[in-house]
Amino acid sequence: MSMDRIEALAADHGVRLERDQLLARFTFFGVGGPMRALLCPTSMDVLPGLLRDLRGEKLWPRILGCGTNLVASDEPFEQPIIYLGDLKEEPRFEDDKVYVSAGFRLPALVRRAMHHGFGGLEFAEGIPGTVGAALAINAGSFGGSIGDHVEWLRLVDADGNEQVIHPQPSDFAYRGSKFVGQGLILDAALRLQPDDEAAIRERLNDIRARRRASQPLKERSAGCIFKNPPGESAGRIIDELGLKGQRRGGAVVSEIHANFIVNRDGASAADILGLVEEVKGAVDRATGIVLEEEVALWEPDREDT
Ligand SMILES: Cc1cc2nc3c(=O)[nH]c(=O)nc-3n(C[C@H](O)[C@H](O)[C@H](O)COP(=O)(O)OP(=O)(O)OC[C@H]3O[C@@H](n4cnc5c(N)ncnc54)[C@H](O)[C@@H]3O)c2cc1C
Structure with a gap:
């Protein structure tokens, strides 16, 4: 290159x-x-x-x-x-939809929607990423996820062609979608529900309090490391195996939420990935469940790429 x-x-x-x-x-x-x-x-x-x-x-x-x-x-x-973090284009609210570019931050979108009298996105309060990534991995929490709100999304595919896609519900899955690895999501139209600003604010306060009480928000992490296995909670399984506080270099299984690994003392990616493998191994040996990562893992580029 x-x-x-x-x-x-x-x-x-x-x-x-x-x-x-x-x-x-x-x-x-x-x-x-x-x-x-x-x-x-x-x-x-x-x-x-x-x-x-x-x-x-x-x-x-x-x-x-x-x-x-x-x-x-x-x-x-x-x-x-x-x-995409330098993209600061303001979302546009029209009728019961918002038109938003991929680089816009989810928490800011939730707040803008509230000020325009629209709810539906409260589940995204406290999810600190961009709209584009949230669409790709169908980000969600507290019973909601962004895929439920997509009217259309625009994607540039691997050949550089733009496509406007009106997704089916089956295009989105729990923390995943068929768009992962298919290209760059540029922007989207999301459906919203008209609602009272005070009621939305109350729901946001509730979600914020629940996050503060249950997640290590003062430490560096990538949110939940593993997807929940069907009908199970990855955090509960890891907790029951006594792995909270387990450490590899500067990476530690959070004492507050066992499905978070935190960077406490200048961890390297190798520390974090080593700890991920330790936890997966322990869970597999104890329960036969093979946990799947929720976080994206970026391997180094191969020489032939
Ligand atoms: C404290 C904390 C709490 C969190 N809580 C939640 C939660 O409750 N629910 C939840 O779902 N997530 C949660 N997360 C994870 C994360 O915030 C979300 O997944 C978010 O959507 C990721 O956005 P990002 O811009 O940071 O993506 P990045 O980390 O930058 O990228 C993630 C992946 O998406 C791809 N990507 C990025 N932008 C695009 C695009 N425009 N088109 C196509 N692919 C793209 C990247 O290539 C990468 O593979 C949490 C994270 C933290 C740190």
Whole structure:
């Protein structure tokens, strides 16, 4: 991959290029190795053309939102990474829908909706990521998830083509969707319910209090590490095995919520991933259940990519 070529593409599309930044600075966990090329668009409009041109160079970059659902390797990332956290386009509310770009933050969207007199997204209070990533993994909590609200979403696929998709309910699953790995989600229209601002505020306060009481919000993490197995709670299983407080380097199974691993003392990705494997092994041996990661795991780029 020629760095000059990426620099030229970034300039053509008016996108800021940062070289040799540490991914750890962009992840909530605080881990991740050096990135050779970080592309930082400030407008959604440039993305289809940029992706098409990168694809023309046989590059398919990784997509980075707020890095709140990510365990990224300590090794260098040679392929370009597109950072969506600088996209600040305001959502547009019309009738009972909101039109929102992928880089917008979920908690800010919940608040904007409340001020416009719309509810339905309260489940997303305290989910600290971007709308685009939330759509890809069908983020949710407290009985709701974002997939239930999607009227349409726009995606740039692996060939650089834009598609507007009106998803079926079956396109979304528990913490997953058929859009994972299919390309970059650009924006979406979400259905909302008109509601009283005071009632919405009360529900948000309740959810915030429940999160504060049950999650290690003062420490660095990536939210829940594992998906809940059908009919079970991953956190309860890990807790019952006495694994709270288990440590590998600077990574610790939270004493507050056993399905959170926290970065307490300068953990590396290797510490976190080692602890993930220890917990999975212990759960498998004790229960026969093989836990599946909820977080995205970014392996280092292979030399042939
Ligand atoms: C304290 C805490 C609490 C949390 N609570 C919850 C919770 O209750 N429920 C829940 O579901 N999650 C929760 N999370 C996890 C996380 O906040 C959500 O999954 C969020 O949607 C991730 O957004 P992000 O922008 O940080 O994604 P990132 O971590 O940047 O990316 C995650 C994955 O999505 C991909 N991606 C990012 N943007 C796009 C895009 N536009 N198109 C396609 N793919 C994309 C990335 O390539 C990556 O593979 C929590 C995290 C923390 C730290």
